[in-house]
Amino acid sequence: MATVCAVIASTHHPFYYRASTAVGDDRPPFADAWVEKIERFRETLTAARPDVLVMVGSDHFHQLWLDNMPQFLVGKAPTYDANWYNEEREFGLPRFHLAGEEQLSEHILRQGLDSGFDLAFSNELRIDHSITCPIITLRPEADLPIVPIYTNIFAPPLPPPWRFVELGRQIRAMVESWPSQQRVAIIGTGHLSLELGGPRQFGPHGPDPEFDRRAVDWIARGDVTGCLEEVTLDSLHLPGNATHGFMDFMLMMGAAGDGVPADHVDSLDLFHTMEAYFTWFPGGDPRTGAVR
Amino acid sequence: MSKYLLNKFLFTVDRDPELVERYRTDPVGLVEWWEAEMANRILGSISEERSTWLAFTDEERRALRTHDHVALFGMGAHPFLTLTLFIAMFERDHGPLEYQKAYGAALAHLSLPYPDIAT
Numbered sequence: 001m002a003t004v005c006a007v008i009a010s011t012h013h014p015f016y017y018r019a020s021t022a023v024g025d026d027r028p029p030f031a032d033a034w035v036e037k038i039e040r041f042r043e044t045l046t047a048a049r050p051d052v053l054v055m056v057g058s059d060h061f062h063q064l065w066l067d068n069m070p071q072f073l074v075g076k077a078p079t080y081d082a083n084w085y086n087e088e089r090e091f092g093l094p095r096f097h098l099a100g101e102e103q104l105s106e107h108i109l110r111q112g113l114d115s116g117f118d119l120a121f122s123n124e125l126r127i128d129h130s131i132t133c134p135i136i137t138l139r140p141e142a143d144l145p146i147v148p149i150y151t152n153i154f155a156p157p158l159p160p161p162w163r164f165v166e167l168g169r170q171i172r173a174m175v176e177s178w179p180s181q182q183r184v185a186i187i188g189t190g191h192l193s194l195e196l197g198g199p200r201q202f203g204p205h206g207p208d209p210e211f212d213r214r215a216v217d218w219i220a221r222g223d224v225t226g227c228l229e230e231v232t233l234d235s236l237h238l239p240g241n242a243t244h245g246f247m248d249f250m251l252m253m254g255a256a257g258d259g260v261p262a263d264h265v266d267s268l269d270l271f272h273t274m275e276a277y278f279t280w281f282p283g284g285d286p287r288t289g290a291v292r
Numbered sequence: 293m294s295k296y297l298l299n300k301f302l303f304t305v306d307r308d309p310e311l312v313e314r315y316r317t318d319p320v321g322l323v324e325w326w327e328a329e330m331a332n333r334i335l336g337s338i339s340e341e342r343s344t345w346l347a348f349t350d351e352e353r354r355a356l357r358t359h360d361h362v363a364l365f366g367m368g369a370h371p372f373l374t375l376t377l378f379i380a381m382f383e384r385d386h387g388p389l390e391y392q393k394a395y396g397a398a399l400a401h402l403s404l405p406y407p408d409i410a411t
Contacts, residue, residue, distance in 0.1 A: 060372065061303055061370070061372065061373060062307075065303065065335065066296055066299060066300070066303075066411055067334065067335060084307070085307065085309060086306055086307060086376060086380065089309075089380055090376065090379060090380065154372070155370070155411070156409060156410040156411075157410060195396075196371055196372050196375055197361075197365065197370075197371025197372055197374050197375035197395075198365070198371055198396065198399055198402070198406060199396050199397075199399040199400045199401075199402050200396065201375070201392065201395070201396040202389055202392045202393050202396055203396075237404065237405060237406070238404065241371060241406055242371075242372065271389075
């Protein structure tokens with residue numbers, strides 16, 4: 001069966017690409033520290049030696065729309081084109097494409113449907129920055145085949161937090177039951193506290209630093225129970241109006257396992273939002289040779 | 293009130309560079325054209341199979357014609373769609389992050405709970 005070689009949870013800050021490639025007067029003062037943290041984060045994926053990436057993200061009204069909105073959707077295509085005009089326009093993101101791992105997509109769709117997740121699917125999916133940002137930060141070569149999985153954290157009514165955790169657990173189990181010898185990294189991106197289009201946007205920090213501190217602690221300790229006790233669809237309005245993206249972090253906690261502490265934990269306090277990076281190595285930390 | 297139709301306007305304009313420029317320079321004309329030609333168009337379907345029932349209220353039409361992002365927020369238009377489109381139209385006239393901060397400041401009188409954005 002396939003091996004889950006890493007579980008990775010990250011924010012997906014669309015400004016990283018522009019900040020990290022800017023030079024001279026255009027380069028923001030925080031860019032060097034940000035790049036240093038990203039390069040250390042990238043080393044965790046490189047050390048895990050993945051063959052395939054399962055990429056969990058959320059379409060930002062690019063291809064998925066209110067006339068036909070899935071809650072959870074799996075891409076099943078040989079190729080995925082990447083990034084959209086309005087992401088080039090606002091963030092300077094480059095266009096590229098990624099190969100698809102259709103056999104794993106098919107396996108996840110079948111196993112999900114058989115186990116109670118009525119997963120939607122797409123045979124022609126142009127992926128957006130929720131998936132391309134972690135490619136840019138973690139695997140800029142963009143040379144590995146992917147299975148994209150989109151969650152609805154954006155267009156209410158949304159699935160509740162516990163459902164995201166359950167889907168994360170199920171994704172982990174489905175990858176581990178894939179009849180293949182390949183090494184699979186499960187990578188998902190979301191947000192900590194975030195406000196978009198509201199009065200608290202673009203402040204000197206994220207809109208709720210206390211929520212961010214507690215969120216990093218839940219994730220770093222794998223405290224699924226503590227997180228689920230406090231986080232509800234209603235409570236997520238309080239830290240910022242786009243904070244429901246935190247549920248993709250909860251999905252990744254489900255994939256990592258209850259009570260399993262992360263092997264790599266890092267964060268960066270930026271204007272507008274806090275960045276946070278986590279890696280779990282289910283088979284032990286390849287950087288140290290430790291076996292779990 | 294149709295949050296869905298407001299969102300459909302923001303969504304279809306934001307993803308088309310030509311419509312972004314038309315909305316920036318001629319909001320009254322663009323809104324009039326859009327309501328006549330696009331409001332009932334089922335995306336991905338031919339024109340003959342359009343819907344028959346979608347129209348803006350007077351207040352919605354006014355908010356769109358006047359680029360009134362505060363009113364759109366109050367009506368429960370999706371804040372991500374509004375912000376993205378308005379940045380596309382107006383960030384160019386301002387210094388770095390100046391427009392985004394002013395956009396937020398114009399909403400500073402609002403407190404939780406914000407208007408419901410469910411459609």
